[in-house]
Amino acid sequence: MPQKMQLIGSLTSPFVRKVRIVAAEKFIDYELVVDVPWDENTRVPAYNPLGKVPVWVLEDGKTLFDSRVIVEYLEHVSPVGHLLPKDARPRIAVKRWEALADGVCDAAALIFLERKRPKDKQDPEWIERQMAKVQAGLKMMSDDIGNQTWCTGEFFCLADIAIGCALGYLEFRFPEIDWRRTHPNLSELFDRMMQRPAFKETAPVA
Ligand SMILES: N[C@@H](CCC(=O)N[C@@H](CS)C(=O)NCC(=O)O)C(=O)O
Numbered sequence: 236m237p238q239k240m241q242l243i244g245s246l247t248s249p250f251v252r253k254v255r256i257v258a259a260e261k262f263i264d265y266e267l268v269v270d271v272p273w274d275e276n277t278r279v280p281a282y283n284p285l286g287k288v289p290v291w292v293l294e295d296g297k298t299l300f301d302s303r304v305i306v307e308y309l310e311h312v313s314p315v316g317h318l319l320p321k322d323a324r325p326r327i328a329v330k331r332w333e334a335l336a337d338g339v340c341d342a343a344a345l346i347f348l349e350r351k352r353p354k355d356k357q358d359p360e361w362i363e364r365q366m367a368k369v370q371a372g373l374k375m376m377s378d379d380i381g382n383q384t385w386c387t388g389e390f391f392c393l394a395d396i397a398i399g400c401a402l403g404y405l406e407f408r409f410p411e412i413d414w415r416r417t418h419p420n421l422s423e424l425f426d427r428m429m430q431r432p433a434f435k436e437t438a439p440v441a
Pocket of ligand 1: 288337344
């Protein structure tokens with residue numbers, strides 16, 4: 236008997252949020268199973284040997300990870316609200332935006348984890364190295380968007396969702412990074428995205 240598809244993840248992960256937004260934009264039905272991979276009794280490693288969220292559980296119990304694979308799958312199974320172009324060139328351009336956004340999240344998450352360690356065990360050079368990636372990533376996003384409405388021009392797509400999740404994560408975990416002031420076009424883009432119910436409903440909660 237096929238089971239309802241599930242998304243396993245935490246409510247703070249930008250990668251999980253990306254999947255939730257894609258699923259919502261495409262009206263895909265699934266059950267959200269909240270699981271924090273850092274918790275002692277987490278079940279995530281039973282679904283993903285890498286112990287990371289998001290994990291998508293298919294109707295036959297098979298699992299998909301990571302977020303880039305999951306969103307590509309969701310795009311493939313639902314024709315509603317296309318988020319990825321079909322042709323190779325524009326499709327790769329969107330995936331590049333996604334890699335940039337995810338890379339910023341990876342660097343930011345590493346800083347967040349490093350800062351959770353006891354003060355005398357933290358490595359300031361490591362934090363600085365990751366922070367440089369976050370700042371350079373923000374600059375590239377801002378330069379590439381210029382004065383366009385959406386990342387790739389006139390149409391909302393996966394690139395915007397990924398960038399929105401990265402900006403939302405920075406706003407949530409790193410209020411001291413003043414990207415709204417340094418990159419006003421990102422601030423406008425983010426506010427535009429936050430008008431969408433899928434973004435509003437998935438804002439990170441501690
Ligand atoms: N590239 C992965 C990154 C996923 C990721 O780093 N998830 C974090 C939460 S934000 C996680 O589960 N970390 C647990 C761990 O590293 O053990 C994706 O896009 O799904």
